[in-house]
Amino acid sequence: MQVGDEVTFLDEAGEGTVVQISGHEIHVLKGEFTQVYDRAELIVRDQQTQVLMFSAPAKVKDLTVQPSTAAVLPSEQPAKGDLLMLDLHLHELPSLHAGATSHEKLLHQLGHARSFLVKARQNRQRRVVLIHGNGTGRLRHELEQMLRKDGGYRYYDASYQLFGQGALEVEILHR
Numbered sequence: 001m002q003v004g005d006e007v008t009f010l011d012e013a014g015e016g017t018v019v020q021i022s023g024h025e026i027h028v029l030k031g032e033f034t035q036v037y038d039r040a041e042l043i044v045r046d047q048q049t050q051v052l053m054f055s056a057p058a059k060v061k062d063l064t065v066q067p068s069t070a071a072v073l074p075s076e077q078p079a080k081g082d083l084l085m086l087d088l089h090l091h092e093l094p095s096l097h098a099g100a101t102s103h104e105k106l107l108h109q110l111g112h113a114r115s116f117l118v119k120a121r122q123n124r125q126r127r128v129v130l131i132h133g134n135g136t137g138r139l140r141h142e143l144e145q146m147l148r149k150d151g152g153y154r155y156y157d158a159s160y161q162l163f164g165q166g167a168l169e170v171e172i173l174h175r
Contacts, residue, residue, distance in 0.1 A: 001018060001026065001042070001044055002018065002021070003019060003021060004017065004018060005017070006044070006045040007026075007028060007042040007043060007044055007045060008042070008045055009037070009041060009164070010041050010043060011041060011164065012133075012134050012164035013131065013133070013164035013166050013167065014030060014089075014133065015030075015045065016028035016030040016031075019034060024039045024040075025038065025039075026039055026042055028042070031089055031091030031092075032090065032091060083127050083169075084120055084125050084128045085128065085129040085130075086112065087131040088109045088112065088113060088130060088132050088139065089133055090105055090109070093108065106138065106139060106142060109132075109139055110139075110142055110143070110146060113130055113146070116128070117150075117153070117170070120172060121152075121174070124174065126171065126174075127169060127170065127171050128169075128170050128172065129158045129163065129170070130170060131158075131166060131167045132166055132167065133166040134164070143155075143168060147168075152172065152173050153170050153171065153173065154170070154173060155170045156168070156169055157169070
């Protein structure tokens with residue numbers, strides 16, 4: 001592992017770039033913030049290995065399946081079947097003015113989540129995933145309050161294998 005390597009996280013969803021190495025402590029740039037990880041918590045994203053993984057056919061119940069060519073999903077796109085995702089990380093949303101306070105950033109994220117849910121309901125989506133990431137839990141708490149207050153939603157933790165601990169799966173109850 002070296003400075004400049006792209007890495008993914010073993011215990012959480014997301015990726016970042018190595019900016020500093022101090023023994024077993026690896027400093028990773030995630031969006032606008034740097035976070036320290038232990039070397040064992042990171043996986044280096046080798047470009048050649050990724051190309052091989054996404055181009056190799058997968059065997060499913062004795063059927064050869066060729067994976068799609070699109071390996072990276074934009075912040076708002078159908079993931080599988082009827083599941084639509086919205087990544088609420090600030091670096092994934094349209095930019096906010098430079099001097100925005102934490103509260104303004106939170107309101108920005110909640111506004112995008114609310115309009116995303118309205119659009120999903122209008123498009124008759126059954127389920128969506130809101131990716132809030134790990135942190136203090138403030139955004140998740142506010143999302144849960146919004147979903148309870150608005151009604152018409154059932155929510156729970158999204159798949160740990162797909163999103164780590166940082167996502168809510170929301171079931172939209174159409175009446």
